[in-house]
Amino acid sequence: MKSLKYFIAQSWLLIVASFFFGLLIAVANAGLSPRIIQNKINKRNQLVTGLLPDAKNFVPVDSEIVIQSIDGKESRVEVFQALAESGERVGWSFNAAGPGFADKIELVVAVDANFEKIAGFDVLSSNETPGFGDQIKYDYFRSQFEGAPADALKLVSVGEPTDIDAQIVAISGATVSSEAVVEIVSNAITQIKEQIQEKGIMTDGSE
């Protein structure tokens, strides 16, 4: 008993303080977490609305979609149906990630309603070299993907960037980053399309 008394005498402040601080954190968390979750949803929706202008609502796909990224990692992907005001499906959007030149590149990709043409992509996070690989965020590189066929992307080093076709012109001095983006997008689209078709979610899908 004596040692227990000594223990309490020494650490009562610690115990009381832990309790008080825990309460403080819990209150702050309870108050702020709905806002934090909403922020995440807003961010994703905002980016995709830039790519699919008609989209008003985003409905997540129910079934589990698992894809394997380029470096072999398997992960669950949240695929969203983009619906217009009328409820008609205008496209799909999902996150795709993979290794870039310096670090992981995370993209949000939007495709049209039948997974045939790419609506575009936006960079969520990347750590590429400023002035070189960083240019994957720039419009002149991203706009090459808009309207390109979803299943036949190919990276070329010279070509006409304004031509909307399967050929994506690499950023000069940043071949690896450009290649990484093309691979990430193609890889994700191929696997997701396959799984969506398998699960029969595309009711007007092309078989």
Next chain:
Amino acid sequence: MDTLSVLLMGFISVVLVNNLVLTKFLGICPYLGVSGRIDMAFGMGLAVTFVVTLSGTLTWMIDHWILMALGLEVTRYVCFILVIAGAVQLVEMYVRRFFPSLYDSFGIFLPLITTNCAILGLCLFLNLWGIDSLLDAVVRSFGAGIGFTMAICIMAGIRENLDMADVPECLRGAPITLITAGLLSMAFMGFSGMIR
């Protein structure tokens, strides 16, 4: 052998490509303070390696098996720092008991490791990088320590030579060390793109 190559890639990525000191700016305070002589630097590096491997593993386990399972992620920072403080305390007691001469030569450094950003930083990066296997976490923590040791020993070697050079008065000490670290980080940039 796929697991082995993933682990190896992870190890090399933390040691060279994402070196904690030179690319992520972690552990600068001891880096500036202890890199004066190679033997002290090496000792510090070893101590950090031991603590970071232990802490990285423990915090990963707590994070994945307790915090995420119970939805208590908001207490992550508090839990991590308490685990790290506890781990350092344990290491200190252990070293004092079994290697007293080593303990004497370390002096103040051992308790100071608790506030070393590299340890907490690595635990947080393990979370950020989405490491989902225990073995991967252990290898990366160990790699982080090795990377730190490597960076600090290189710096110690350079500084021992710098002592004999004619450095301007106002740049002696921390400023010239920082400039050297900048050049070192530029050299290490050559490693990026090594891992695909």
Next chain:
Amino acid sequence: MAPSNEAKSKLYSQTLLAGLWRENPVFRLLLGMCPTLAVTAAVKPAFTMGCCVIFVLLCSNIIVSLMRNLLKPHLRILMFTLTIATFVTIADLFLKAFLPQMSETLGPYVPLIIVNCIIICRAEACASKNPVFVSIIDAIGMGVGFTLTLCVLAAVRELLATGKIFEIHLMPEAFVPWAAMSMPVGAFITLGLLLGLVNLVTGKRA
């Protein structure tokens, strides 16, 4: 003998100014280097980080000062750490809720405020030995000094890396941006040179 009002206000103003120049946490005390290098690529993240540090410093100094007579000597570092960790968690939650973009830019460096030597050092050196008001002044002085330092460093780096601060172009047209400034190289070298400059200035005075 309670100190006179004049002596008190002298103490307060000295404490406040100490944090700004004489005992500037980054340039003189060489504390808190890690966030200084990491978040100063642009002025906005630097300023946000500075404000977070001020918030945590203030709260932790107040709480530690209130508890100072109840602390047991061998448990005090643990108490400091617990207090700081709590307020950093709260600051991080606020950041995620109200400034999500800043939260992403700052990333893991916000929780690293917990091990920022400045806060623990001030708790140990000042707050645990002084009444609440002095601790508050000390926190404000150190915090503002830290924020100003970060902003100066960030201004230099952002100006040279992109030619503009806060989207305002300040460099002439012909200026080619030094991309290296936004990378670790630029961080280390800029801080090193600025430190050398401060040493030069203060060395001359002494």
